[in-house]
Amino acid sequence: METFKFESTENDFKNNQGYGRKKLFDFENLHPYVIILSIVFIIYLLCLVLPSGTFDRVKNENGDMVVVDDSYHTVEKDVPSIFDLFLNFQMGFVETASITFFIMFAYAFVHMLTVNGTMGAILGNIAAKLGHKTYLFVPVSMIVFGLLGATAGLYEEVYGLIPVFIGAAIALGYDAVVGGAIVFVGVATGFAAALTNPFTIGIAQGLANVPLYSGMLFRIIVFVVFEIVVIWYVTHYARKVKKDPTKSVLYGSRLVTPNHIELKEQPLLLKHKLSLLSLLFTFGMIVYSTLKLGWYIDELAALFLLMFIIVGFFSKYSLGKIMDIFIDSAKEILFGIMTIGFIQGAIITMEDSTVLDTVIHYLSSFLGESNSYVTSLGMLFAQNVINLFITGGPALAMATMPIMAPLADLAGLDRQIAIVAYQFGDGFSNMFWPTGVAVECAIMGISMIRWYKFMLPLFGIMVILQILFMIIATAMF
Template sequence: MSQPNVDLQPKKQKKLWEVNVFALLFAVIAIAVILTHILPAGEYGRVEVNGRSVIDPQSFQWIEASPVKPLGLVNSVHTGLVEASGIIFFVLIIGGTFGILTATGAIEALIVTLSRLLRNQEKWLIPIMMLFFAAGGSLMGMAEETLPYIAIMIPLAIALGFDAMTGAAIVLVGASVGFTSALMNPFTVGVAQGIAELPPFSGMGYRIAVFVVMYIVSTAFVLRYASKIKKDRSQGFFGLFEGKDTAELLREDMKLTARHKGILACFVLNFVVLVFGVIQYGWYLTELSGLFLLLGIIIGIVGRLGINEMVDNFMKGAAGLIAGALVIGVARAVVVVLNDGHVLDTILYYSAGVLNQLPSALTAFGMLVLQTVISFIVPSGSGMAALTMPIMAPLAELVGVTRQTAVLAYQFGDGISNIFIPTSGYFMAGLALAGIPWLRWMKWIIPLILMQYGIATVAVVVAHLIGYGPY
């Protein structure tokens, strides 16, 4: 994808905080193996309710220990990949489709065109562009895909009298709002609900309300800051764009063509069909994967890509998600080890005992806190779902919380952390592109983080009180 003509490569620095997620997960697998030698083995009975497996909370019993042998540490990775294969291939197919979409240039043309139209309407730039990125994060799971647009939004923001912090926030905070609400994000709520055996994208009405509140609060925060910079530019921060001729950085050659509009119309129609299929026919991963694959073929044809171009860009898009897809399988290996050692139910038993000590209204909040802590270790949204939901879904039932509420707590723990944890690769890359030091960003973003966690706390407590479901 073409970029504005500006050097976005920051000076090489010692990479603090950066630990490979696979190394972290392998350490977690090793800890899981050790736990099978330490914790007593236990087991809950399961019963079938409407086609899904549900724990019988009164059936826990201690059983004979079966600790996992050292070789099980490496064997579990293959087993985890096999068990999570359905979700892994779902993620890769969607990645391939987005690769074709990116190759058509439709998304870039839309953003550049909107930016150009709003150039002299600075009061509308922030809410409209943040809504665009929020919708992308909420519907398509846009995260790393948003990074190229930082190089578009920052020059535009500076040209309109704002600063680099404003431009970066439009992209990063906007996408985070979408990830947090996750109306139909296939990489977060799609994966988590699949593991929790919930209908795909169910409970959307409540998440729409969360989206609206998160969007309004976050947009108001960025607007308030931008207005201050507009009045006094000396208080702004310009990062790598200090002294740049912003007029040269704004794209004038790109237009939103009729072909681009046709591609975007197909994309929107795809989500309409998806919602209809899920609600009317109960479509799941197989049907949804087929739908996205069909979308890729259609937009490739509309975009006049040759067969080889379509296949090459599909492979390129899928390759971009290989790491994230593998994280899902490796995270699943942790659950494989705990299951093989018969200590997963033991952990559930003890965890339920701790959460049951909390007032009923705060049990869901306890799950939110736990998910937030885990997000520091596993910054991948889909990987975190694969790691935590096999435990959180049954744990929710044991403490009287619906599975849908458990998924909501996971969404908040993952989504809000996307704009401040230093272990998040794409977030840190975004700051590097803008030339914004992490500590400076943290000083600026902390009030918004606190507000968002306040909203999340209220949302999970209310969800628990109303029995947010279907179950």
């Protein structure tokens, strides 16, 4: 079988991200941090312009703080200084330490499997078995990620797998965008078109006081339709790139690939078999522990770190060698995880200046006592906008559902409509808003502009489908 190789150097990475370029403003390779800091500056200006206000909040039966409908009131404005903005960057890194180190440990585990040759051996043998059926790689993988997102609510938990699928995609003749999209678009679509996602549907239906996981038939139809669309889109793009590499959105850029993997058919050594068992065990524990044991980011981070060390011992590496591999993986992922703290810092600035509730109040007031269809589509629009400022399904649900559910009652709509609007607005826009895309592109090692070239047509289709399903839901419920 043909042997595929790919590797990158530090210079490749810097060239791709725009370091050292002569152009003062290179839109094609705009640095992700420039985009993020621009968003932060816009948010800071909003904090200066918008009036400060807040909703009253009370604890629900689960002990979560939720807003009280019709309780919005203005408060004295506390204008944040420039120093406060930079102080909030520091606080953003502190508050996101859990997710930051989770990604670092997950990436270290995958990096260890790459260094000891397990990934190369597994992917090489899979490629050999597939033969001319490599086209199955995209749909099968995306279905798996979609189901994990739709049922167990996995999202950040799969970040560590992005480099693996980028490597596999490139080795099979595609590009890095295909590998990243398999994971990112796959899990995000499932997370948005959720079936039993406990972090979105479970919380939202609880806050809206509707039966848990009701409206399942409608959700199944939504999930199937969106899965068909995203699989078709990514598969079509992958085939186009394989046939003609100049059709890649990355064509003309210095391609970044985070690891070196050589794919060829080869026998699995004992260390590979033990490492594969460790990988399967880890995947199994992720699903089981999140569903049955209540594990989340901290526990899963500990699991990845433990399995990283265990696989290192299986590979007969010394402790010093294991630590060297850890440092190397941390260097590779640092650029990506740093974006998380900056984004959170901007959100803290909005919270401290008490304009976040003002944004929610204005959007909800805009809906008013409109026609039922206008109200349902307005809810969809509002949730998409609010998701730019409030990241995380549970946080968005607790901030908006106590407002949107009564609005649905006012418009004569079933509260399921408000839940569907929240479900769509929270999930699909994560593949579009820079606050989410910046993190993923940094992990993938590609320019955000290149990602948008790939994603904009698909997101346009998603928006149309969301509108259609909101209209259908309004007629059904």
